[in-house]
Amino acid sequence: MPKTLDEFGRLLVLRTTTNPRLVKLLERIKSGNAAIGECDGGHGYSMTLRDGRRVEVMCGYDALMTSVFQRKGDVEAECPHCGEKMKIQIEQTRVSKASPPAIVFWLGAGPKDAPGNTICDHLHLFPNDEHQRAWVRSRRDELGVSMTLAEVVEFLASAELAVTRGT
Ligand SMILES: [Zn+2]
Numbered sequence: 614m615p616k617t618l619d620e621f622g623r624l625l626v627l628r629t630t631t632n633p634r635l636v637k638l639l640e641r642i643k644s645g646n647a648a649i650g651e652c653d654g655g656h657g658y659s660m661t662l663r664d665g666r667r668v669e670v671m672c673g674y675d676a677l678m679t680s681v682f683q684r685k686g687d688v689e690a691e692c693p694h695c696g697e698k699m700k701i702q703i704e705q706t707r708v709s710k711a712s713p714p715a716i717v718f719w720l721g722a723g724p725k726d727a728p729g730n731t732i733c734d735h736l737h738l739f740p741n742d743e744h745q746r747a748w749v750r751s752r753r754d755e756l757g758v759s760m761t762l763a764e765v766v767e768f769l770a771s772a773e774l775a776v777t778r779g780t
Pocket of ligand 1: 692693694695696697740744
């Protein structure tokens with residue numbers, strides 16, 4: 614179990630960079646031709662890749678971490694609680710546009726096994742913290758922390774740097 618938020622962030626990034634299936638994909642992800650967690654849709658997250666291809670991904674982490682790796686992001690998301698639409702743009706490792714402006718990220722671990730198996734359902738974006746609180750209340754034993762969009766992007770960028778440096 615990670616004991617601090619920084620440990621949790623590094624474990625999340627390590628999960629991506631050391632997953633055997635993802636290691637092969639990582640170079641394609643970094644060059645802008647693939648995304649973490651690409652799927653057939655239905656999870657409420659999508660993004661545009663460098664070649665203009667629009668892809669669906671599994672969770673908020675997949676969309677934001679891919680954006681950090683690519684130093685560019687064009688993300689659309691739907692509130693997991695009510696379906697409200699969100700749009701996010703990332704330039705380098707900073708948020709350049711967010712609509713609505715008060716988007717928050719839920720860095721959840723679920724009731725146990727943090728971070729581990731099916732954690733995508735605990736890594737969500739919300740239009741604001743009221744939507745996030747309503748969603749958390751609707752779940753059983755959901756554990757996690759809420760971060761602003763700017764905070765989580767900075768958090769993922771610093772976790773990536775820590776993993777890259779091996780610290
Ligand atoms: Zn909502």
